[in-house]
Amino acid sequence: MSAGAVSVAEVRSVVLAHAELPADRAGISDDDDLWLAGMDSLSSVAVMVAVEESFDIEFPDEYLTREVFGSVAAIAAAVREIAGQEGR
Amino acid sequence: MSRLLPIGDPPAYGYQFYAFPLAILTIDPGPRDWILSNYIQTAYDPAGPGSPVPFCFYFYDYTDSPWLEVVKLSREWVGLGGRDIVDICRDAVHAGFYPYLNVDEFYIPQRLAYGTRHCSHDILVRGVDDDGTFTVYGYSDRRVMATTTVSQRDFAASYTSLDEIPNTCFQVYFYRPRTDVGYRLTPRIVREAFEEYLSGANCSTRFGMLRDEWDRAYGMHAYRMLVEYLDRYLANDTRFDARHFHILWEHKHLMTARMRRLSELTGGAVESLVAPCEQMEADALALRNGMLRHEYKNRSSTVFTTTSPGRLARLRDTDEQVLTAAVDALKAFS
Numbered sequence: 512m513s514a515g516a517v518s519v520a521e522v523r524s525v526v527l528a529h530a531e532l533p534a535d536r537a538g539i540s541d542d543d544d545l546w547l548a549g550m551d552s553l554s555s556v557a558v559m560v561a562v563e564e565s566f567d568i569e570f571p572d573e574y575l576t577r578e579v580f581g582s583v584a585a586i587a588a589a590v591r592e593i594a595g596q597e598g599r
Numbered sequence: 600m601s602r603l604l605p606i607g608d609p610p611a612y613g614y615q616f617y618a619f620p621l622a623i624l625t626i627d628p629g630p631r632d633w634i635l636s637n638y639i640q641t642a643y644d645p646a647g648p649g650s651p652v653p654f655c656f657y658f659y660d661y662t663d664s665p666w667l668e669v670v671k672l673s674r675e676w677v678g679l680g681g682r683d684i685v686d687i688c689r690d691a692v693h694a695g696f697y698p699y700l701n702v703d704e705f706y707i708p709q710r711l712a713y714g715t716r717h718c719s720h721d722i723l724v725r726g727v728d729d730d731g732t733f734t735v736y737g738y739s740d741r742r743v744m745a746t747t748t749v750s751q752r753d754f755a756a757s758y759t760s761l762d763e764i765p766n767t768c769f770q771v772y773f774y775r776p777r778t779d780v781g782y783r784l785t786p787r788i789v790r791e792a793f794e795e796y797l798s799g800a801n802c803s804t805r806f807g808m809l810r811d812e813w814d815r816a817y818g819m820h821a822y823r824m825l826v827e828y829l830d831r832y833l834a835n836d837t838r839f840d841a842r843h844f845h846i847l848w849e850h851k852h853l854m855t856a857r858m859r860r861l862s863e864l865t866g867g868a869v870e871s872l873v874a875p876c877e878q879m880e881a882d883a884l885a886l887r888n889g890m891l892r893h894e895y896k897n898r899s900s901t902v903f904t905t906t907s908p909g910r911l912a913r914l915r916d917t918d919e920q921v922l923t924a925a926v927d928a929l930k931a932f933s
Contacts, residue, residue, distance in 0.1 A: 531741070551741070551743040552743070552888075553741065553742055553743060553891070554741075555888075556888055556891040556892055556895060557895070559888070559892055560892055560895045560896060563892075563896075569900065569901065569902050570892075570902070571902060571906075572885040572889060572902060572906050572910060573881075573885070575884060575885040575888040575889055575892075576881060576884065576885075577884070
């Protein structure tokens with residue numbers, strides 16, 4: 512997938528496949544808090560790696576925060592920012 | 600009759616032996632000042648990653664808190680009493696006590712060693728159910744702190760199995776929260792702890808009349824060991840151990856909360872130090888998560904390889920500057 516044209520839906524697909532949320536929380540919205548939905552810190556790293564591999568990016572250190580991985584929308588925004596910085 | 604004892608989210612959970620008391624202490628906001636008056640000192644074992652606890656907070660006694668009633672028994676004492684461990688734990692939970700003991704994880708569902716290998720590990724019992732199960736708390740097979748259940752029959756087997764496998768942890772403790780106490784954070788006491796941390800002094804010396812001093816790198820001196828570990832890790836010369844930077848993050852996480860509380864108590868005397876503490880917390884989290892990512896990717900993260908040494912050095916320098924400034928600011932307060 513190209514990071515420059517990434518859609519929230521594409522990011523959502525990757526996040527939900529790796530966040531290991533409880534089954535009853537899989538229907539969360541793009542703005543819902545993933546931590547409150549049951550994502551733990553180890554799952555967040557799995558999400559990070561999966562997103563990086565899916566969109567061929569690497570999150571800089573300053574993006575490795577709870578806030579960036581707090582929602583599908585926040586992760587998608589970060590992917591777009593990084594892709595923009597890398598000129599994709 | 601069933602009973603489930605409450606727990607909170609412990610602010611530090613790198614090792615179960617201190618995560619368990621913290622999980623009980625965070626049920627209620629009362630012990631907050633006590634928690635922030637502790638968890639300041641750190642110690643690094645010169646044995647490094649080969650040590651069972653290479654880097655950790657320093658405790659004289661991890662069970663000791665004014666907010667906890669602690670009954671300390673041993674496997675030998677329990678055996679002398681002749682009562683079944685299931686009956687003991689069931690009665691304890693009904694009385695409001697959380698049993699804390701080691702078991703063979705081979706028999707505990709949803710644990711890393713379940714059904715595959717025999718392994719002594721500590722566990723906290725927080726519930727008993729009429730259906731013949733205990734509710735227990737600790738690191739699950741997903742490597743996160745979780746509440747799970749185990750049948751009382753398997754729990755009994757996990758306890759008795761320790762007689763047959765290597766085990767050096769013989770404690771059978773019982774924690775019960777206390778409410779008839781008070782504790783208020785004293786800026787002078789915290790300042791003295793900061794001074795000790797900054798100097799890298801051996802804080803086990805304070806307890807030298809009770810036990811031999813402990814050979815560790817303390818406080819700021821622990822950074823030397825962390826830098827050495829990171830260098831060796833990046834050179835593929837040592838094994839992965841996420842606990843180093845996880846504990847570092849826990850230390851900074853609590854330091855941010857501590858600085859906020861100190862600011863409240865001193866009319867804002869250390870308010871300017873809260874933001875640098877938040878930055879240290881973010882740096883430590885980036886180190887921890889960056890290292891996990893590096894390992895997930897078979898040690899191929901260029902970001903971690905290129906930035907982590909500088910980030911750790913910056914964190915160390917900021918730590919020294921912030922705590923030095925805090926010591927100066929807190930001298931005006933008793």
